Amino acid sequence: MSSSKRITKELNDCLTSPPPSITITLPSESNISLWHITLTAPPESIYSGGKFGLIVQFPPEYPFKPPTITFATRIYHPNITNETNGSICLSLLKTDNWKPSTKIVTVLEAIRQLLVEPQPDDPLETRIAEQYKNERKEFEKEARAYVGRYAKGPVQFGTEAGAATTGGEGQQQQQQVS
């Protein structure tokens, strides 16, 4: 299967008519299966004013397997793990639900929507989800504090983060957090 043809086409589509508030860069010209994305938080979301780095990794089986997408910028959100290289819980991206005809634009739009409307009933961070449901004021305060701390200024994708979006990296980060 020629996944490169499909990725190239999607990349061209994105570059010619870029989706709203999204910029795409390739960290390495020779590798089109790794994208760096800068997502400007929607103004109607609590994260407005923040810029978030996302790393998109297309597997060799793409589009039959879903791409792996992580947050390179830390974010306080019920559906995104609270760490560098935060994993995202999005039903669209789960292997069972993934459809090969789904375009990356659709996925990015869904992530953008997730910032506007978190899904506390399907959480990755249960504590944050609880807070979102019961103490919305506290949640918003903390989320805004995170934006101020991590999501201002130029977006950092990390030196190794791009090359390895694997579990090992995540674990290391988790240890630092705890």
Place this chain on the structure above:
Amino acid sequence: MDTDDEFMSTVSSEDDMLPDDSDNDISGDDDFGFDDEPDPDLGIQQDIGQNKRAPYDVSFRVYEPQDIQQQQDVLIDEVNMILNISKEESAILLRHFRWNKERLLEQYMDHREKALEAAGLSQTTSAPPKLEVIPGFCCDICCEDEEGLQSFALKCGHRFCVDCYRHYLGQKIREEGEAARIQCPAEGCNIIIDARSLDLLVTAELTERYHKLLNRTYVEDKETLKWCPAPDCQNAIECGIKKKDLTRIVPTVACSCSHRFCFGCILNDHQPAPCELVKKWLKKCADDSETANWISANTKECPKCNSTIEKNGGCNHMTCRKCKHEFCWMCMGLWSEHGTSWYNCNRFEEKSGTDARDAQAKSRVSLERYLHYYNRYANHEQSARLDKDLFAKTEKKMVQLQKESGMSWIEVQYLSAASMALQTCRQTLMWTYAFAFYLARNNLTTIFEDNQKDLELAVESLSEMFEKPVTELADSRLKVDIMDKTSYCNKRRIILLDDTARNLSEGKWIFNVEFSNPTPISGPSSRK
């Protein structure tokens, strides 16, 4: 001296056995037991003899792969006839309604469109599926647009190239094990791919796997069907026992592959203990806090010379290699004492409540109590395994003996029957100890323990005979003894199961633990 003792104990075991035997069986015919033994092969015919079913027995049926296929076909044909829709669509509808034909028909008649949509069928029925070449077509998945590219679309009209379709289906079937709910590859489209379209697209090998998976969903969707868990067995068992019945009955079923298991929890046969007690017991045994005890339970020291001993045969009669001391593996007492007063170490004498105030002492008693039952449970588990190993060895020797002494194959089959009886009886005995652990004391417990003792006695004595050297096994007198003892063991097992199952179904047992879903008729033991 050594052999004398052994001889004595064997003889006395016979003496002890005979009166008991005639007490319970008026006919005195030792072969009688064979008729009562629940033969796994009889399972299929059990519906015929429904009226004389024993309380520990459940009605069940074994289905082979072709039977499962046939059942589906019959249902599909019926729906196909009644609703006048294609067989593929009937199958998809049936799967959606979990093979509940009545519910399907009702829903279909009332809300046809809703039912079709929910099942992933579009309403427009069209011509049979076929591959097409459409000018100017560009595949939405791989972005290929070359001339003459073959493409396929389900009724929803979402068209993709054949290569992508194949790859998609291959991944779903082979990697994800999906079959009944493979949707159209288009985003947000929930149309289900039918068997005929699939056959058109993929290789024969994949089609076979697809149909296997479809069969699997049939069994998994139906509450009354379960797969036989034995490795490489493809049969399914049908049994009407519901989850709520499991506090009243232990539904042991036997597949035609000879594997016996519990229909309630799929574990190996655990009669007489109900599923919930089994779960509790296994959890307790797996608990870390008990591990140390378990280790200490597996090896023992000779009571005389303190050499460490590991059991290498199924029988409890131990003779120390070093000092020739003979003792019972269970109670570590002198074997010669067992010779006359016989086995009295199967019941745990619970201490009276005098030291109940001392919490520490109490905890020690409860640990002791657990170990008592655990040791006996583990012992039968281990012995069953050893008996099996021993049989494998004996079998080889019997073949040799067959050649030398001119005994025919059929003449040595009594050993296989004895081995089978040992296995099943030990399996039962094993679980009687788990059962007893959760049993509160009352009059019934005494009867139960007597039954347990009788079975254990019979099993141990058969096990001992079984361990004799091959030359002795060929002796016709021992052969008759083994055959008698085999049928006696089977009979004792039936008596025990009969008693426990009857009391269980009538809710007469009082357990020292609460069941998670107590049945309404449970007696005074339930909470106030």
